Amino acid sequence: MPAVTGRAGDRQYFIAGEMMASVQLDNVRKIYDNGQVAVHGASFEVADGELMVLVGPSGCGKSTLLRMIAGLEDITAGTLSIGERVVNEVVPKDRDIAMVFQSYALYPHMTVAENLAFGLKLRKYDKATIEKRVAAAAETLGLTLMMDKLPGQMSGGQRQRVALGRALVREPSVFLLDEPLSNLDAKLRHSVRTEIARLHRQLGTTMIYVTHDQVEAMTLGQRIVVMKDGEVQQIDTPMALYLKPANLFVATFIGSPKMNLLWGELQQRDGLRLVIAEGVELLLQPQPAMEAILQTYVGKQLTIGLRPEDMHLGPPGAGRLPAKVEVVEPVGNEAFLNLGCGGCDLVIRLPPYDLPVVGGQVHLGYVSERMHFFDPDSGIRVEPA
Template identity: 55%
Template sequence: MATVTLDHVKKEYDNGFVAVHDATFQIEHGEFIVLVGPSGCGKSTTLRMIAGLEDISGGTLSIGGRVVNEVAPKDRDIAMVFQNYALYPHLDVYENMAFGLRLRKTPKAEIDQRVRNAAEKLGLVDELERKPKALSGGQRQRVALGRAIVRNPAVFLFDEPLSNLDAKLRVQTRTQISKLHRELDATMIYVTHDQVEAMTMGDRIVVLDAGHVQQIAPPLELYNRPANIFVAGFIGSPSMNFIEGAVEVSASGAVFVSPGLEPLALRGAPTASSGITLGCRPEDLYVHGVAPEAKSLVDLGAFTVDVLEPMGNEIVLYASRGGTSLVARVEPQELPEPGASVSLSADATKLHLFDTASGVSLAHGI
């Protein structure tokens, strides 16, 4: 079984910089895991340690139940797809895909069968005699995928493989990778900084920041119940709105207060505190009076419209009040012009409360 287990894995360089701190999680056989986070968060370093391209400074890494800390990359039964394709320009598509098998002295008939099967899966049958320079970016990436597929590895590793493609090709290729995952029933570990790729492709997502694992969860759980402010702000576009304030408790109950909002009554909220941050996703904000009746709405008050961005199927509305700014994604409708006033409401069941100092989530829904 191609499980991959990281047990307190750490990467520290000679200058003392720690790129990955105490990474501990298990990837099950056949699972598609996505490592996501901003540049420099340690996601590619983690992938390279799994591949054997980076030494492990601490902890243990196991593939299929075997500790591989000291095992050479070629003996780990993995295949890696890189960002820059890494194709041999003097070889045609067939030979690029067959190259690794020839090095392993695989019988010629088996090489031919594997290459042609992979080419059929990837729509490359008519391109087998062409060289990389005659291919488009999407075709080159498919050749790189094919070179990995013919190896029939225990684990596939992807290091931002779509970042060099244009938007349309990225959508097509990520769909193809997801389809391949289902067909091959293979363990796949995918690194990206693109949250859309992470949300649409992964069975589970590992969110990293500054070398620390912030949360591991399926896409919807990550979106709906972020563990902290970092995850809440990183996942989602436009990102979650954050408003700093305080919780005041009186005989009538707990209330979230902030200079930029109307007071919000809380249920099951933390006790009185001066360091509380309210989080609300743009799609959970509504122009007052224009919302489904089933929503449990709370009034946030009147805001000044700053910018309107009509997107066709929705309008992105930027509004402010004092030092508080909000971004809302609302249905197409007649809205006040920039500079005018608009009243906003929020779905109380979708609001989040965080401890401002630690960033940890305190409550989901108020």
Template identity: 60%
Template structure:
């Protein structure tokens, strides 16, 4: 197990495009950190810099306390699992697992031991004599993970390893990777655009956008206290509702949303200031049986039943609003639906710079 340290790591291409503006954070030995963000945010570029597949324009990158900026990938003692599996089609599973060790002239007995251990751990012992074309997508992904596993590296790097799998296989492989990490206690850096993967796998999440690190924290802390409008709108499915309004301090402090209003916490905003109020879909509670609190009413436009719950898509004075409700709550499309909101569950953001405003 080894730690990974990034200090003002930056990547600028020859055409002037900034892929990673400045990344500074520490990945502890044995930690699983997920880099998450939309396509083009710089997460894969950052992973490739850790691997040595992309040069570093500026800053320092260290693995196990050693600066590795100028080290070749083979000298960094890392193993990478790619999105497209990258298996040799003419080799059997056993040969794919052993190939890297053969290049390093590992003794035959040691190769056999490591291949056997990895195959047992991943449940692919029956596949060792097959070639990649004879495997399912999930089996190929297990082989790709196994090939990294036999290396026994200092750091595992996984670049969107589940994106080619269907939903059921993704869930199974998420469980597999989490179990594997617990068993090995290895340092892992995992890249994904899928927030569910990020939330369920990561000890900590690094949220990125446009080459900038937006927030680093545990999944639930980020979910409960997003640092800015981007994080609030990105993390969560459905995303946090973001409602634009204006501060009114005449009487009880509130945020005016035209025909509705929400209470204003003790935040440093003057009367008349613009503000964005965030509320999670699950924090909108139908007033039928809801406890007292702030109340708003919106027009129902679409009901999305997904089995164990429903998503209500509503219109609040021209602003979209989504509520997560029990499946038995099914008002008619076009009706006005009233919700209670616990004021303590509201979030406030400055629309000028997008930053969170705390009391």
């Protein structure tokens, strides 16, 4: 039986069940008048109550995609649905979404309370409803004692919380957040990021969050959409992206420091070896299924990835990679060694004790079962079917 719809005040409700707040994109494209393709056929679903992060470098199309969901950019092709309703032609104010931008966009002459209430007043909500929602949002975001302050009297983190609160009082089906932490320093970014994660857990509302910061994406997203040049590269949970990247771009974009890449010719000589340079060879010990796939690369180029924590210092000997220490970065509870190895730049993560000196020679061991294999031409992950 189809759901029967009605109105409860100014909020839509479903008599036969709760209002759905999923977001579905089916081959959504954006092509500008000059022919530039900003988004190439994005297709994915954000589940009701999910916090989905769109991440990628500047110019990858993530903010354009968010603006299409918001209705601030026209969709060239494809279908966008919020709940069970196609919204391609629906104006932003009727999509039941609220958006938080990189800039706080607060009214400087209004107090916190007035900023929080302003959107509801424009929508002609009654005074009692406005006061109730503003008070609830202020309590949720720790703004209750700041209601009489002007934005100029507040820190960046406090102003961003007001911007979040202004979206929160709307009680939308979907929150859209476009680089909301970019203007904050590192300490405040962490603090407000924690606020957003807590807010999502508390509200259970669908959120789509755009960032170029992969650490932000990994710590906030229940799932992550990785984008490059307007194309979706991979969609998965944070740890699945980290442990099983679909291609070289995802492998090096997700993770800090990024994945180490070594490349060379794969040879069969006392086992499989990647010959990186003269005297620099990586001995492989793949599982049988993986070895069968790698046999097709013997005599050809292959790229291998190893995370910084999957490489370590060891004594000279068979299976060790010789490397030169170029930079030592102690950062407190750990240290990063930047190394040169046969023309490849490597970074390894170590405890911050007894570190080698810059210019010294070291030998690297590695965890064979944590190697990642990539086709150097296509960049696609190589693995058994």
